[in-house]
Amino acid sequence: MSAAHGTTCPYCGVGCGVTIDRQNDGALAVSGDVTHPANQGRLCVKGSALGETLDLAGRLLQPQLDGRAVSWDQALDQVAQRFSRVIEQHGPQAVAFYASGQLLTEDYYVANKLMKGFIGAANIDTNSRLCMASAVVGYKRAFGGDAVPCCYEDIEQADLVILTGSNTAWAHPVVYQRLVKARRQRPQMRVVVIDPRETATCDIADLHLPLRPGSDAALFTGALHWLAEHQGLDSAFLQQHAGGTEATLAAAAEWSPQRVAAFCELPLERVLAFFQLLTASRDWVTLYSMGINQSASGADKCNAIINLHLAGGRIGRVGSGPFSITGQPNAMGGREVGGLANQLAAHMGFNAEDIDRVQRFWQAPRIARQPGLNAVELFQAVAAGQVKAVWIMGTNPAVSLPDADAVRQALKQCPLVVVSEVMAATDTAELAHIRLPALAWGEKEGSVTNSERCISRQRAFLPPPGAARADWWILSQVAQRMGYGAAFGYRHPSEIFSEHAALSGFENHGARAFDIGLLAGLDRQQWRQMKPVQWPVNGQHPDGCRRLFSDGRFFHADGRARLLPVTPRLPQNAVSPRYPLVLNTGRIRDQWHTMTRTGKAARLMRHLSEPFCEIHPEDAAEQGIADRSLVRLSSPYGWMLARAQCNPGQRRGSVFVPMHWNGQFTAQGRVDGLIPPVVDADSGQPESKHAPVRVSPWPVSWQAEIFLRAEIAAPKGIYWSRVAQDDLTHYIMAGQQPVEDWPAWLQQHFMLEGLTVQTAQLAQRGLHLIGWRQGEVQLAFYVRTQVPLLDRAAILSAFEHPPIGGPQRLALLAGRGASGQPAAGATVCSCFGVGENRIIAAIQAGCHSTEALGASLQCGTNCGSCLPELKKLIQQHASQRVA
Numbered sequence: 001m002s003a004a005h006g007t008t009c010p011y012c013g014v015g016c017g018v019t020i021d022r023q024n025d026g027a028l029a030v031s032g033d034v035t036h037p038a039n040q041g042r043l044c045v046k047g048s049a050l051g052e053t054l055d056l057a058g059r060l061l062q063p064q065l066d067g068r069a070v071s072w073d074q075a076l077d078q079v080a081q082r083f084s085r086v087i088e089q090h091g092p093q094a095v096a097f098y099a100s101g102q103l104l105t106e107d108y109y110v111a112n113k114l115m116k117g118f119i120g121a122a123n124i125d126t127n128s129r130l131c132m133a134s135a136v137v138g139y140k141r142a143f144g145g146d147a148v149p150c151c152y153e154d155i156e157q158a159d160l161v162i163l164t165g166s167n168t169a170w171a172h173p174v175v176y177q178r179l180v181k182a183r184r185q186r187p188q189m190r191v192v193v194i195d196p197r198e199t200a201t202c203d204i205a206d207l208h209l210p211l212r213p214g215s216d217a218a219l220f221t222g223a224l225h226w227l228a229e230h231q232g233l234d235s236a237f238l239q240q241h242a243g244g245t246e247a248t249l250a251a252a253a254e255w256s257p258q259r260v261a262a263f264c265e266l267p268l269e270r271v272l273a274f275f276q277l278l279t280a281s282r283d284w285v286t287l288y289s290m291g292i293n294q295s296a297s298g299a300d301k302c303n304a305i306i307n308l309h310l311a312g313g314r315i316g317r318v319g320s321g322p323f324s325i326t327g328q329p330n331a332m333g334g335r336e337v338g339g340l341a342n343q344l345a346a347h348m349g350f351n352a353e354d355i356d357r358v359q360r361f362w363q364a365p366r367i368a369r370q371p372g373l374n375a376v377e378l379f380q381a382v383a384a385g386q387v388k389a390v391w392i393m394g395t396n397p398a399v400s401l402p403d404a405d406a407v408r409q410a411l412k413q414c415p416l417v418v419v420s421e422v423m424a425a426t427d428t429a430e431l432a433h434i435r436l437p438a439l440a441w442g443e444k445e446g447s448v449t450n451s452e453r454c455i456s457r458q459r460a461f462l463p464p465p466g467a468a469r470a471d472w473w474i475l476s477q478v479a480q481r482m483g484y485g486a487a488f489g490y491r492h493p494s495e496i497f498s499e500h501a502a503l504s505g506f507e508n509h510g511a512r513a514f515d516i517g518l519l520a521g522l523d524r525q526q527w528r529q530m531k532p533v534q535w536p537v538n539g540q541h542p543d544g545c546r547r548l549f550s551d552g553r554f555f556h557a558d559g560r561a562r563l564l565p566v567t568p569r570l571p572q573n574a575v576s577p578r579y580p581l582v583l584n585t586g587r588i589r590d591q592w593h594t595m596t597r598t599g600k601a602a603r604l605m606r607h608l609s610e611p612f613c614e615i616h617p618e619d620a621a622e623q624g625i626a627d628r629s630l631v632r633l634s635s636p637y638g639w640m641l642a643r644a645q646c647n648p649g650q651r652r653g654s655v656f657v658p659m660h661w662n663g664q665f666t667a668q669g670r671v672d673g674l675i676p677p678v679v680d681a682d683s684g685q686p687e688s689k690h691a692p693v694r695v696s697p698w699p700v701s702w703q704a705e706i707f708l709r710a711e712i713a714a715p716k717g718i719y720w721s722r723v724a725q726d727d728l729t730h731y732i733m734a735g736q737q738p739v740e741d742w743p744a745w746l747q748q749h750f751m752l753e754g755l756t757v758q759t760a761q762l763a764q765r766g767l768h769l770i771g772w773r774q775g776e777v778q779l780a781f782y783v784r785t786q787v788p789l790l791d792r793a794a795i796l797s798a799f800e801h802p803p804i805g806g807p808q809r810l811a812l813l814a815g816r817g818a819s820g821q822p823a824a825g826a827t828v829c830s831c832f833g834v835g836e837n838r839i840i841a842a843i844q845a846g847c848h849s850t851e852a853l854g855a856s857l858q859c860g861t862n863c864g865s866c867l868p869e870l871k872k873l874i875q876q877h878a879s880q881r882v883a
């Protein structure tokens with residue numbers, strides 16, 4: 001017997017339903033919810049590892065004032081008094097909130113209401129500025145409302161799926177799995193991937209366009225011209241439902257396929273192949289993400305994509321539409337409540353009518369009348385001393401904002417920094433005067449909206465740990481203590497949801513896309529049981545609505561959509577002889593953002609364990625960089641260290657570095673320290689995919705790995721990277737200064753006292769050292785001039801099952817398994833812990849399909865996230881048989 005519980009995954013914007021089964025022994029089993037429309041039972045590797053991130057290690061469990069634990073009363077009084085004092089002395093513009101698409105809608109609604117309706121400034125912006133802001137501008141300009149037209153089913157039903165600026169296989173894995181399955185079932189479907197580098201997503205591409213970074217607008221504008229030239233326009237649709245057609249087509253007419261090919265640095269045949277697919281296919285979906293949005297002309301790129309769909313009439317029908325896929329679990333919810341500094345609430349803006357309407361609804365004493373500071377401006381205003389108090393909730397800006405060193409510096413100088421967090425140590429929380437412990441996933445209650453406008457419940461299945469409280473509660477308490485008790489007397493999140501729903505329907509009459517007015521009446525019980533539903537939910541769509549614009553009516557006053565002439569521009573951050581390479585940044589399969597949660601799960605860190613820099617082998621050779629060596633990347637803003645990964649799938653002239661690593665996990669690996677704070681003028685979104693950098697070798701005299709039972713901080717002045725291992729500490733390290741006496745160095749930094757030490761001296765000052773206490777391994781250390789080749793799994797297991805006999809002990813000292821088996825290598829399949837070397841061996845022994853590998857090793861048979869990598873390994877190794 002077990003008790004099942006339905007909730008929603010806290011990671012990506014796919015918004016998968018998750019079932020939690022509590023077994024009789026109390027253990028929790030996480031699986032995909034078969035009834036949820038987003039995933040129908042599937043989960044990706046991050047979702048299926050959720051159970052491994054629930055322990056309380058590293059959690060913030062008590063409010064803290066200047067590092068001291070205090071009561072909630074003390075902490076809340078301090079926040080309220082100190083915010084009120086700044087407002088009294090310097091006005092409401094001197095305070096700001098910086099929120100997150102990882103807050104629940106109910107939390108977000110309260111934060112927005114407090115800042116915009118009661119403090120009276122619009123200085124609340126969010127990490128969605130770094131993520132969705134360009135997409136929002138694109139939709140608003142085209143449709144008159146921030147409305148995503150499509151649903152996931154459209155991707156499955158399309159004849160042509162265009163994935164641009166999206167590494168769907170890694171960033172939205174369950175959508176990717178749905179696409180893979182649909183393509184198998186509908187072999188006529190074609191998939192085009194547009195990305196400067198060859199990603200795991202290219203695995204299913206019929207056509208990959210490795211375009212020049214930042215050049216997408218030219219490709220889509222050229223495609224529009226192609227439609228016009230090849231009878232591809234839907235004239236009836238344009239006549240009845242759109243405006244701006246003529247000017248847009250005239251601007252596009254300058255973009256012949258030849259000019260597009262030259263601008264995008266693509267072979268003409270590939271450009272033509274793409275254009276021909278457009279004219280040959282009945283239905284298209286364009287799925288776009290950060291490779292489009294994170295650009296100084298991101299909003300225009302979004303409109304170039306939407307123009308094409310409007311012109312071809314590929315919108316508002318099954319299998320068609322421009323689909324901006326959201327990143328965070330509640331990026332969409334943030335847009336709904338108005339959690340951006342240039343929106344008011346519930347899709348209303350700063351025009352006189354909306355201001356009046358929201359003021360009446362909230363009975364707001366001091367409503368904001370103009371947009372506030374957006375994310376990048378906000379931290380610049382903190383640095384300039386204009387903003388004197390900032391409250392950061394659910395985001396880690398010292399890591400994720402561009403020019404992150406300046407952000408860190410700004411926070412250091414700011415008179416009041418409040419951080420609401422679930423973790424005690426993050427790069428941002430370390431700079432806070434007041435830390436407020438928030439409830440984490442599994443403990444909190446509320447709702448989120450995914451990429452296809454589907455509102456789902458996150459439900460609590462764990463008790464609140466320590467003194468942690470819900471974000472909405474913390475905000476309401478502060479509001480009450482600032483004197484706004486009547487408007488913030490919420491006792492339960494369902495009351496907030498109900499108010500939010502009522503505001504969305506308030507004097508709406510079909511004018512605003514976001515309308516869930518029908519959900520305003522839900523009582524606590526009904527809200528608890530609310531089933532996933534896609535907005536709008538109103539009189540016209542009482543059961544929700546899967547696909548928008550089927551009737552050709554848009555949200556501009558005249559009911560028509562707009563095409564917008566676009567002038568393709570190259571990135572603002574241009575390379576120079578001093579900074580000759582383009583730094584592209586993004587995500588890896590198994591980590592989430594700044595790693596505060598996924599960085600806890602050992603199996604999620606075995607796939608990629610260090611910050612890395614993917615570089616084309618020829619660029620590497622030119623710079624004298626060897627594969628797997630350490631490199632230093634620098635820009636005019638900052639520098640970092642990473643491990644070089646030579647990869648011919650990288651475009652020449654550009655390198656890729658993951659956004660995830662930060663001060664908690666590595667010595668100097670925050671990539672955002674290098675990114676210029678250059679933003680799109682229309683959306684305020686930073687150009688995080690295009691920073692000019694220099695990459696050079698970082699010569700070291702030694703490279704080492706250490707595994708230890710004790711929790712000890714890494715030494716300063718060296719390169720180190722922490723690898724999550726359940727109860728052990730594991731660092732990869734390297735240093736530029738030679739070390740004369742390793743045992744003394746270890747003694748100084750890692751405490752060898754009381755250990756029996758066994759060593760093996762190697763050539764060129766290499767040393768392996770095992771420290772024992774009472775028959776148990778306490779420490780294992782391996783240093784060489786090159787990266788030591790170790791069987792990490794065997795070493796880790798020696799901590800659990802100490803080697804007894806001489807040969808086993810010698811094997812441990814050598815860093816090998818006792819069985820003589822080859823080391824497992826980097827984990828490719830995280831679900832079953834299957835390493836690269838075992839997979840290669842199986843391929844060489846005859847497993848030449850993913851099915852055969854699955855049957856032999858189980859890899860790829862659970863969440864499927866590693867299938868693209870398995871295929872790649874098969875391609876690389878199937879022909880090489882073992883002799």
Ligand SMILES: Nc1nc2c(c(=O)[nH]1)N[C@H]1C(S)=C(S)[C@@H](COP(=O)(O)OP(=O)(O)OC[C@H]3O[C@@H](n4cnc5c(=O)[nH]c(N)nc54)[C@H](O)[C@@H]3O)O[C@H]1N2
Pocket residue numbers: 012013046131164165166167168170171172194195196197199212213214215216289290291292326327328584585586587588589590591592593689
């Ligand atoms: N595993 C994992 N999944 C996640 C997240 C995570 O942290 N980890 N985060 C979530 C969030 S918040 C977001 S926003 C999404 C982001 O999801 P994605 O946008 O898919 O992820 P990214 O890796 O940031 O970038 C996507 C691709 O854009 C490409 N790109 C760079 N420049 C250009 C260009 O000029 N043109 C084109 N066409 N492509 C370009 C990059 O090479 C990269 O492969 O992922 C969500 N899902």
Ligand SMILES: Nc1nc2c(c(=O)[nH]1)N[C@H]1C(S)=C(S)[C@@H](COP(=O)(O)OP(=O)(O)OC[C@H]3O[C@@H](n4cnc5c(=O)[nH]c(N)nc54)[C@H](O)[C@@H]3O)O[C@H]1N2
Pocket residue numbers: 100102103127128130131132290294327328393394395396397399400401420421422423426438439440441444471585586587592593594595596597659671672675688689
């Ligand atoms: N160079 C570069 N930079 C980027 C990007 C890129 O592609 N390249 N992508 C950008 C994008 S798209 C995004 S979305 C951002 C993401 O960047 P961030 O938002 O900074 O990253 P997270 O690690 O998700 O931060 C969330 C924080 O909230 C905490 N948290 C989790 N749950 C809760 C909760 O319930 N309540 C509270 N109060 N706290 C909680 C987590 O522990 C964590 O510290 O990064 C942006 N930065």
Ligand code: SF4
Pocket residue numbers: 009010011012013014015016039042043044045046047048172173174175
């Ligand atoms: S695809 Fe996204 S929402 Fe679904 S399980 Fe994976 S991380 Fe969670």
Ligand SMILES: [Mo]
Pocket residue numbers: 130131132327328
């Ligand atoms: Mo994002």
